[in-house]
Amino acid sequence: MAKKNQSIGKDIFRTAIIDSFKKLDPRNMVKNPVMFVVEIGFFLTLLLSIFPNLFGGHYELSQIPFNLVISFILLITVLFGNFAEAIAEGRGKAQAESLRRTKTDLMADRREKEGSYEKVPASTLRKGDVVRVTAGGMIPADGEVIKGLGSVDESAITGESAPVIRGAGGDFSSVTGGTKLLSDELIIEVTVNPGESFLDKMIGLVEGASRQKTPNELALTVLLAGLTLIFLIVVVTLGPFAGYVHGSIDTVTLIALLVCLIPTTIGALLSAIGIAGMDRIIRFNVVAKSGKAVEAAGDVNTLILDKTGTITIGNRLASDFIPVGSHNLKDLINTAVLSSLFDETPEGRSVIDLAKKDGVTLSREDYNDAENVDFSADTRMSGLNLPDGTMVRKGAVDAIKEDVQKKGGRIPEDLDAKMERVAKEGGTPLAVIKNQEIYGLIYLKDIIKPGMRQRFEELRKMGIKTVMCTGDNPLTAATIALEAGVDDFIAEAKPEDKMRLIREEQEQGKLVAMSGDGTNDAPALAQADVGLAMNTGTMAAKEAGNMVDLDSDPTKLIEVVSIGKQLLITRGSITTFSIANDVAKYFAIIPAMFTTIIPQLQSLNIMHLTSPRSAILSAIIFNALIIPLLIPLAMKGVKYRPVSATTLLVKNLLIYGIGGIIVPFLGIKIIDLIITGLGLSNI
Numbered sequence: 001m002a003k004k005n006q007s008i009g010k011d012i013f014r015t016a017i018i019d020s021f022k023k024l025d026p027r028n029m030v031k032n033p034v035m036f037v038v039e040i041g042f043f044l045t046l047l048l049s050i051f052p053n054l055f056g057g058h059y060e061l062s063q064i065p066f067n068l069v070i071s072f073i074l075l076i077t078v079l080f081g082n083f084a085e086a087i088a089e090g091r092g093k094a095q096a097e098s099l100r101r102t103k104t105d106l107m108a109d110r111r112e113k114e115g116s117y118e119k120v121p122a123s124t125l126r127k128g129d130v131v132r133v134t135a136g137g138m139i140p141a142d143g144e145v146i147k148g149l150g151s152v153d154e155s156a157i158t159g160e161s162a163p164v165i166r167g168a169g170g171d172f173s174s175v176t177g178g179t180k181l182l183s184d185e186l187i188i189e190v191t192v193n194p195g196e197s198f199l200d201k202m203i204g205l206v207e208g209a210s211r212q213k214t215p216n217e218l219a220l221t222v223l224l225a226g227l228t229l230i231f232l233i234v235v236v237t238l239g240p241f242a243g244y245v246h247g248s249i250d251t252v253t254l255i256a257l258l259v260c261l262i263p264t265t266i267g268a269l270l271s272a273i274g275i276a277g278m279d280r281i282i283r284f285n286v287v288a289k290s291g292k293a294v295e296a297a298g299d300v301n302t303l304i305l306d307k308t309g310t311i312t313i314g315n316r317l318a319s320d321f322i323p324v325g326s327h328n329l330k331d332l333i334n335t336a337v338l339s340s341l342f343d344e345t346p347e348g349r350s351v352i353d354l355a356k357k358d359g360v361t362l363s364r365e366d367y368n369d370a371e372n373v374d375f376s377a378d379t380r381m382s383g384l385n386l387p388d389g390t391m392v393r394k395g396a397v398d399a400i401k402e403d404v405q406k407k408g409g410r411i412p413e414d415l416d417a418k419m420e421r422v423a424k425e426g427g428t429p430l431a432v433i434k435n436q437e438i439y440g441l442i443y444l445k446d447i448i449k450p451g452m453r454q455r456f457e458e459l460r461k462m463g464i465k466t467v468m469c470t471g472d473n474p475l476t477a478a479t480i481a482l483e484a485g486v487d488d489f490i491a492e493a494k495p496e497d498k499m500r501l502i503r504e505e506q507e508q509g510k511l512v513a514m515s516g517d518g519t520n521d522a523p524a525l526a527q528a529d530v531g532l533a534m535n536t537g538t539m540a541a542k543e544a545g546n547m548v549d550l551d552s553d554p555t556k557l558i559e560v561v562s563i564g565k566q567l568l569i570t571r572g573s574i575t576t577f578s579i580a581n582d583v584a585k586y587f588a589i590i591p592a593m594f595t596t597i598i599p600q601l602q603s604l605n606i607m608h609l610t611s612p613r614s615a616i617l618s619a620i621i622f623n624a625l626i627i628p629l630l631i632p633l634a635m636k637g638v639k640y641r642p643v644s645a646t647t648l649l650v651k652n653l654l655i656y657g658i659g660g661i662i663v664p665f666l667g668i669k670i671i672d673l674i675i676t677g678l679g680l681s682n683i
């Protein structure tokens with residue numbers, strides 16, 4: 001989607017400038033206490049330019065140009081802050097615009113009560129409606145495929161041109177309105193009402209319309225407001241203090257001092273940093289439902305991944321039939337096909353396909369009166385109940401064994417050895433039963449995605465623990481876990497086990513991220529601090545998670561974590577810089593203010609600025625200029641490499657702390673020289 005427009009275009013720039021002025025509205029500014037104080041400072045200095053003796057004191061005509069200049073610089077400071085926020089928002093708005101263009105007026109084939117189909121505008125479709133889409137047609141609304149299988153071009157949403165398979169049953173059943181069916185026919189049940197579609201929600205998210213301060217941002221805002229209040233008290237008491245030593249400091253100078261001391265740099269950039277972080281996630285084709293989710297990603301300690309489809313390719317196909325006990329291959333294949341006759345999962349269909357190669361096919365029509373039992377992650381079985389009471393199932397070996405034992409059946413002696421052989425190769429064995437007789441195994445093959453080991457290595461360097469959580473048996477799980485290089489694994493996990501694992505980690509004070517696509521993953525996705533749902537997954541999963549990956553690549557959690565960390569580090573670095581920065585301005589202004597009153601303070605005047613007024617001007621100009629200079633850093637983020645948290649902290653303190661002290665010394669001195677050169681040092 002957004003990959004294409006990464007640069008900031010002319011339009012965004014122009015809109016951002018206009019928005020910087022609109023944002024001057026005090027009702028908006030009050031949300032940012034630090035910058036609001038600067039705005040109040042602007043109004044006061046402006047008033048004092050017009051009425052220099054507003055607060056008493058003696059009227060000096062020479063005061064007016066100086067007051068005006070200070071007032072103007074304060075206005076510019078506020079505008080710079082607003083511009084930073086506006087430009088960060090602008091990119092999102094541009095992306096929303098391009099998404100909106102993909103929303104065209106579609107027509108839909110809606111099923112009526114009598115079962116016939118009628119053409120209606122897609123905008124009238126409601127939750128529960130059933131529509132038919134044929135090859136070449138557009139999918140009119142978000143929904144769940146209830147019949148059929150076809151390839152879909154989702155490039156309008158994901159930017160990926162490779163078609164994806166969508167079909168009934170399994171974890172690939174959800175489709176998105178505005179995408180195009182390339183082959184076959186799908187019957188789809190609409191899952192959303194008008195205006196609530198995935199695309200609508202995405203537009204809202206990238207536009208930032210629903211953006212709220214994250215808890216971290218809120219905490220930092222409170223802290224910055226506290227600092228501002230402290231400096232306000234300090235500066236206000238300076239007046240009487242000067243009076244005590246028989247001097248006086250004019251109000252404009254005090255306001256300039258206050259603005260220099262309060263953390264305006266971070267105050268101005270805080271919101272832009274957050275928006276830019278969200279934006280970076282979007283450019284990775286991940287839609288985050290809140291900024292909080294992105295931040296949580298930066299603090300994640302434990303990553304929970306499922307095996308099938310995340311660590312492995314996930315296209316688990318039947319590759320062999322292995323009879324056990326006294327049963328022959330033919331009987332096993334027949335029973336396996338019977339158990340899979342109505343199983344729409346990729347596993348089920350692959351059994352039918354493999355049997356066909358062995359010359360065994362059964363027709364669904366002959367079994368119309370059989371009762372179909374769908375696969376569920378709870379039972380870990382699927383199959384049929386025939387009208388004569390015969391029960392046919394295939395499923396996870398431990399689940400089948402338990403079932404057979406409950407019915408008083410016998411476990412064939414060679415079952416375990418044969419199952420182990422499959423599992424040790426990383427395959428998934430499914431046992432096949434008719435009533436209480438185990439006929440043999442189906443060997444489901446899956447392979448590990450390339451590059452997984454490396455990615456887990458990176459995560460380890462970041463101090464993140466990876467746990468594979470699978471419904472498969474312990475042996476298969478152990479094989480895959482070892483091969484992929486995860487830190488830990490849990491096997492034979494039911495959906496509630498995933499959730500329990502997440503809770504246990506959270507109870508130890510850890511932040512947990514997981515990715516998932518199935519309906520069975522939904523509770524865990526909701527419980528996790530970061531729940532990354534796959535776009536190919538079911539609606540339930542997408543709704544439960546707080547992020548959706550449009551490319552449906554579960555390993556992207558790794559990038560999401562990096563982006564989250566980068567966001568936190570960027571904010572931390574600029575905060576450090578901002579506060580360190582203010583220390584330097586203190587050294588520029590205080591001596592300048594007091595040297596006439598208390599000559600002893602001359603020893604503090606280490607910067608040797610030309611005149612008190614030039615010192616104040618230089619400091620406040622630097623204070624304003626540093627904001628736009630840091631916008632690129634706020635937007636792009638501080639570079640992040642996987643290293644331990646302490647190394648990172650030390651490094652950033654050195655760069656942004658010490659840098660934050662040195663840079664303004666140089667900057668203010670240079671500005672002072674320029675002002676002096678221009679002959680304005682005694683304005």
Ligand SMILES: Nc1ncnc2c1ncn2[C@@H]1O[C@H](COP(=O)(O)OP(=O)(O)OP(=O)(O)O)[C@@H](O)[C@H]1O
Nearest residue numbers: 306307308375377380381382394395396470471472
């Ligand atoms: N269509 C099916 N019919 C019968 N049994 C199945 C079917 N699909 C999977 N199984 C069995 O149920 C088990 C659990 O499946 P589930 O989808 O919950 O987890 P998984 O896909 O193995 O692992 P993961 O949680 O890593 O995705 C599988 O390991 C397999 O043994």
Ligand SMILES: [K+]
Nearest residue numbers: 259260262264
């Ligand atoms: K400041």
Ligand SMILES: [Mg+2]
Nearest residue numbers: 306308471518
């Ligand atoms: Mg699964």
